[in-house]
Amino acid sequence: MNSNKRPEAMQRITTPELAKAFIDEQIQAIRAEVGEKKVLLALSGGVDSSVVAALLIKAVGKQLVCVHVNHGLMRKGESEQVIEIFGKELDANLIYIDATDRYLDKLAGVSSPEEKRSIIGAEFIRIFEEEARKLDGIEFLAQGTIYPDIIESDGVKAHHNVGGLPADLQFRLVEPLKLLYKDEVRIVGEELGLPHAMVYRQPFPGPGLGVRCLGAITRDRLHALREADAILREEFDRCGLAERVWQYFIAIPDLKSVGVRDGKRYEGWAAIIRAVNTVDAMTATVEDIPYPILHRITDRITKEVEGINRVVYDLTPKPVGTIEWE
């Protein structure tokens, strides 16, 4: 259980039965380790932290304290889904923090992508630390570390960045998924009863829409981005592309162009569609979205989202482009 190396003989979890056996075994192990103590978890709503939360709720119930920080850079409906599923359906001990203003005030006027990422990461640690200090008797910190995180880094997820917590806030780690690959985590998540859409969710960067609202983030452009992205996701769901395409999203540059509406010239932003397929995110190819679908998405975004007057499709593979725009 403490080893960070996956034993050669460990069977790959490929069926609900194998997932159930894994869950039963982990529940016993977690109960034995945690006892009556409390466990803290940063619940982003991503696949890994959601599966860890569902597993720990089964194992230790209300001894788990989930903290969901809404940094204001979530996609449309994501924080609401976390509250609905974990707060209501699973009746978890969930602390919801709407830190939108805090983040957006700190990010105002900041255009460098590195600086934006560093502000978003540092603010997360600050908020998480503040919450941890308010709670009594927490001894454990649960994390959604999975096996690729261990192989590719030192085992700490860059965007969770718990390595940044101060020395007096040292917790013992609970990492029940640390020997699993992503496909196994998904099967375990489904067996735990999490919704398919949550368990098979496309990857979403830790800094969220912050790195898709290009350059210095403004609230109006961020709002337009969130709405346009929701339309893209809706249309991909509707025509079956969501099941097939690895990652798809909208980015909006800090640039306006001239358009015309109701016979009048006006300036608006351009929404960039990105839709790529990849195995490991090191290289990626662009999905061939059929033209009628592109036309429909363009039509909806320009009609329904205030401030957007153009939609363009990014046809650049990785390399030479990266998947994200910044």
Ligand code: XMP
């Ligand atoms: P790039 O843009 O480098 O992206 O081709 C490769 C994959 O990584 C995701 N990505 C991030 N994930 N924090 C994250 O957690 C980040 O700062 C970050 N930047 C890129 C990106 O969405 C893609 O899946």
